[in-house]
Amino acid sequence: MTQGTALDLVAAQNDPAGLVAAAQAAGGTVELTDTEGGLDPWTTAVWLAARTERVRIGLPGPVAAASTEMREKAYESLDLLAGPRLASRREGIEGIDYDGVPASLADVAIAPGDPGYRARKSTYMRGGSPGLVLRPRTPAEVADALAFASRHRHLPLGLRSGGHGVSGRSTNRGGLVIDLGAMNDVEVIDEDRRLVRVGPGATWKQVNVVLDKYDWAIGSGDYGGVGVGGLATAGGIGFLSREHGLTIDALRAVELVLPDGSMIRASAEENQELFWGVRGAGANLGVATAFEFEAAETGEVGWAQLALVSPDLEQTLKQYGEVARTAPRDTTVFFLTGPPQQGQSVVQMYGLVDSADPDTIIERLSPFAATGLLARQQVVVTRYADVMAQAADVGPGGHHGRGEPVARSGFLPVLTDEFARDVVELLDSGQVYFFQLRHMGGAIADTAPDATAFAHRTPEFQVTALGGDQDALNRVWGRLAHHFDGLYLSFETDLRPERLHDAFPPATLSRLRALKRRYDPSNLLRDNFNIDPEVEK
Template sequence: MTLELGVVLDPALPPATMAALAQRAEEAGLDMVVTNPGDLDPWTTATWLLGSTKSIPIGVALAPVATPDPRDPEAGYPSVAGRARDSLDLLAGARLITDPSAWTLAPADPSPADLERAAAANLPVVVPASTEAEVDRLARLLIEHRGPRPTGPRRTSSVRAKRLPGIAYDEVPASLAETAVEPGDPAYRTVRSTYLRGGRPGLVLRPTTPPQVADALAFADRHRHLPLGIRSGGHGVSGRSTNNGGLVIDVGGMNTIEVLDTATRRVRIGPGATWKQVAAALDPYGWALGSGDYGGVGVGGLATAGGIGYLSRKHGLTIDHLVAVEMVLADGSIVRADREENPDLFWGVRGAGANLGVVTAFEFEVYEVAEVGSAQLTLVVPDIEEALLRFGEMAAEAPRDTTVFLVTGRPRPEGSVIQLYGLVDSPDPEVIVERLTPFASLGALVQQQVILAHYTDVMNQAHDIGPDGHHGHGEPHARSGLIPGLTSEFARDAAQLLRTGDVYFFQLRTMGGAIADVDPTATAFAHRNAAFQITAMGGGTEALDTAWSLVQPHLEGLYLSFETTRSPERVADAFPPATLTRLRELKQRFDPTNLFRDNFNIDLSEMNR
């Protein structure tokens, strides 16, 4: 039985004395301060004490608010009182306790035996105190009973009651204790979910330095029985950066962006930065670094998977401009990987990084980009099969400076609505119009926006995550694939997939160009000859798989960032045999115990077959 000990303050004390005693109790390591308001207003008293302290819970005994008598102007209203309580508790960091049954009272000047008897109720024990000497005596009794207070934030009994079995919460490393988030903490709602996926992890660790990442991995290693998610921006379609009941290591706070060398345009970027932030930081220099198509995506996930975006046909994938990484391996070692130091690890990070460690910093050599043409076109087409085929021809034949993505969904009676999102890497309006005009002829143009903009303006269309975090719900269901060309057979089968009605989001990302200039063996992302990347999303796994089977015969590989199925077959689709063999060898060297298993796991058991 762990003794929790606090003080009860007499409401007759001067307000300054009450505040001073509450502060003294907090400094001395006591667990709670309780006051009986007496003639004072309870909310004002609670606010005064909460504002005078930083972390200690404050208890104020309040009688339940009965249904008000409308004839009594002094009567309280339950909804108003409840909202006031919840608001004050939120603002104070979940430190307000208003239920008097949440603590038990011991006599003044208690003996150790008195405390033992009171603690038998398994509740915090509070003792009357009116001087600092009395507070200090209680602190000494507490230390004699349980030793010095452990590091980390104070958590009330009600918060600790929401802890899940199987997690050693009181053994969280000291370096992470202050920022760790448990299910009962007020910050939990801001970290539990990702952009698309709802989650209820048992503990979220938030390191901000490589040594803290190492501490987090050591803690995760002692909890192998639990799922483990690694999160940077929390946007990933795959949803692997949250879970139910497990651990999440959130590196979102490692989000610095630093220019290392203006001559070579080398920049260092933390995994928690978003591509919107990266674009804004590079824009004053006239630089850019292509990412995906949405600025709210975190750097960490995309920059270890590939990076198929609006600038890829002109400049290559995001990973093609990566020159070095700093990362923490499964054993806690902090290493650098580039073409000279740990070159094999550097090869694997560029396409399969989630299996090998946690990247804590990326170094890129970015490129100059002037103003660009950014376009959004909405068209209605009577025949989606014909429109897909024509789009494929136009997109593949377009110059490298032009990249257009197509998005569509379930057909409507009046035809299929397609949205085209394009970028022309040119500041010349005439060139922009020339490049985009063919795409506008795909159907009846019902809406268009074409602007001359900086790349940061394109990325800035993403919403900020905000202090409330992501609020995804449920489980996303997405399938991903790569095709070497958009043939008439593929257009036919993709149109049939859409007509099933089981796919509400279907995207074609145009590849080719500079992506194919890189040797397929140069990085773990090996599908350099793909012409298009395809994503389909549906409401359920079974129906989506049935629809997806229509286009499956046309696929040659997949892009992991948009895939939610983690079966071994999907991993084999993502990496050609020679690439997968080499990745298994790296996995054996850098993560032999398979700590990084809850992603698209490279299974070491296959090495012995």
């Protein structure tokens, strides 16, 4: 067998023209191999045959039976290579009443084989292949989508706003997705009260671009690409939380479409109990279609990215814990590391000092920088909006996450010496490739634990570990369990029912169950840490 030049079918996804040029430049035979995440070799062969004259094409051996997944890959590949020239070739999935899609949504609904399916099927972290993506533009269309979903209870139902969900339930395989991406308006509605109305499909980057013109900001998380819908119904622990509270603490009202299709507004004045529940457990209660936030006044801030080398991670963690615990509210520094390499750990510390004064910024950051050997630092005076703007724009091509994210989460009341020691063991296990501490404290605790469904107000840190295998991660994470008091659902992928009890203390969970019985008695919204209305406790 002659060995030709192998073409890179992963890189070719972004550069179809480059693929043709590479094939021509190679001369002789080019080899196309089926590579995880790459273009389908058979489709690519057709393409190359059409675009070149003399190139010889080497293909993998014949495949006995073409699976749905293979066909899907072939369509996608041709869609990418040929550009928007493919006629719709919808591939129905059994059990979905495609002909019954509500008229209001029919022109924007997307199914496998439709142009644009590839851009909507996966999320930031997870690959998916839903059977139908419904894309409402108004609350009335959300109601239509929910009515359609209630006739398809045998299928998974994902709610999607910005598509950054870590638990991965905003897409699925073969089910329905209600995608709120088109509802992404950001509008200042009351300048005196700094009130801003935001659609669930907006990203925090988009929100803060608008607010920046007023010298305002709404604190979110550490990444501007995250969507409003998922974060503002769960919590929102970010760079401004120690100063202004969680994102949900800035929420003044929310509008939802309930599973029965009715529209409801909740605030401190109306439907107060629902307003309580949406701030921490919103995804179980309704589809949020608009949020009204009170923005905070924010000028220039100090933004820091420090890279440290630590020969003694246990010591670095202890010192970081102490510095973070005693930092003023204007200072928030997150901690990120992975497995040690040759006995040393590389630690990234990144965060914000809400001050434009260089001396103050240096004074606040120096103790963090001294917790290891400072290898690299970047500290700039900038705008909060610019910190959020570091997230890449997604564009019409959509997200292309692959596989299943695997993550565990915990709230750490205090970073003890024993915890630092156990983290070193966790990272030595080889089961965790990403370990992060989100700096909490400060204004988060100004709100009482029972004032919202987010009850964990007093921990000093939120801890996240990402791994490659859920069971293996659960095993090593379990050894740390005694350090934690509860967990943050936004960074959890263990879907066992016990996790619900970790996320919500008994009194919170029983209030949420009462709300679930009232607003979603048939349990339509069940696919993301379900609060089952039938369960007693």
